[in-house]
Amino acid sequence: MDKKANKKYFLNILLVLTLGAIVIYLTMKDELQASLKALMSASPIWIIFSFVLMGVYFLLDGMNLYTFGHLYKKDYNYKQGFTNAISGTFFNGITPFSSGGQFAQVYIFNRQGITPANSASILLMAFIVYQSVLVLFTAVIMIFRYQVYSAVYSGFFHWQ
Template sequence: MKKQKMLLNFLVIILLTIAVLWFALKDNYKEILDAISQMNWMSLVIILLWGVLYTVVWGFVYLVLGRKYNKQYSLFNGIVISFVGTFFSGITPSSTGGQFAQAYIMKKQGIKVSDGASLLWADFIIYQTTMMIYVTILFLLRFSYYSAQSGWFMIILVGYLINAIVILALYTMALFPKAYIRLSRTLVKILAKIKLIKDPEKTLESWTLQMTSFTTEIRNISKDKKSILTCSLVNVIRLTLLYSLPFFIGKALNIPLRPEQMIDVIALSSFVTMANSFIPIPGASGGTEVVFTLLFGSLMGSVTGAVMILWRFSTYHIVLLIGGITFALAKNYYEKKSKGISNIDLEQYKE
């Protein structure tokens, strides 16, 4: 059943990618394809691997957090986790599958499931907080100008509010865990009455366990100021890499962008991220590309479609492919390693 769901998600991604390519190319496909074909090959390679660099940088966060639970945890292990998370987040609706797969691989890397869950909570909290501060600054710098230029900014504002509510809920949850547990009980009872939950007691137990794990990790991470600062700085680098990519694509396509327009590109890219917040499709496929094209149209001109195609392939499709290969290789490696250890133990027992 899980394999069927995964195949269905892949099919949705492929169909939406085809639809988006048609949308991007339908009016001036010759101009867009000519612009891409005339690019310097070295620039093209760098752009297509930019998303890989962004994901590798994420691995440094797992190195910092992983060392709290396993002193031998390596940067390579962290990079594997970042690619696995990117892959499963990219193929599941609303990025719901990433953390489960990451916890599975972390267990194979020597981090207990409970510790892995705490680590992933810490990563999520630090990332969300850093991103919201980063994007809020960009909103203050550029929102008034661009909101006057496009009627689509209401979507971005809704996305921003969703992210703000999520981070606010996380922190109030940490401050008032008992209140949230009581609220959870009430919610579970209501959902059970309308037959949306089959086993209310099991659901409540699971929610309470997650809540306890989350509040414990908030307290633990708040004491480790050095790790918070290091991970926050890494996340600022990650976000800057991600948001600035369209600027460098534009330059490679000979779009006359001025250096001071870098901040406009970073702001618009962050607004695309905000708009993605409520697209419950694997990888936010379809909606991401449309929003990107609408927001960047006035800045990138007639070759906006070319910028969007290169940006999306770099930050999503290529990373998704590498993430899938990484997961398959990691799973195979750790399973073989586990069997090898079992065989050694068995031989020692026989002796």
């Protein structure tokens, strides 16, 4: 890489970190001290575990987008799917009502050689997979922890 490209990457990283710091400050300015106190008193093991789980989420989301992207473009690779996944998460995080992630992902898919119509199809398939996994996890939890849920949500589980 040449110096111009390195400078571009450095400026982009600096921009993302600066915007991230501003967003964190604006969203937490009233409870910043309490949040920092809670973070400092948290167990380092659980913080590391949280980061590992978040990494696993990004890897699986990238695999999901790669799998569906590969259906429309045979030379679509995992790195492209992973890039699209983390970009979608980023844009969901910085836009009001988490509304910008899918638009950014369609744009990124378009830049990666997948048409917007096919991109929308990929994102819908990924959403269906996500919702299916949520329903499956909930069903498993409700089956194996039925006693707890029936006690807490007695009106919901009332059979007649």
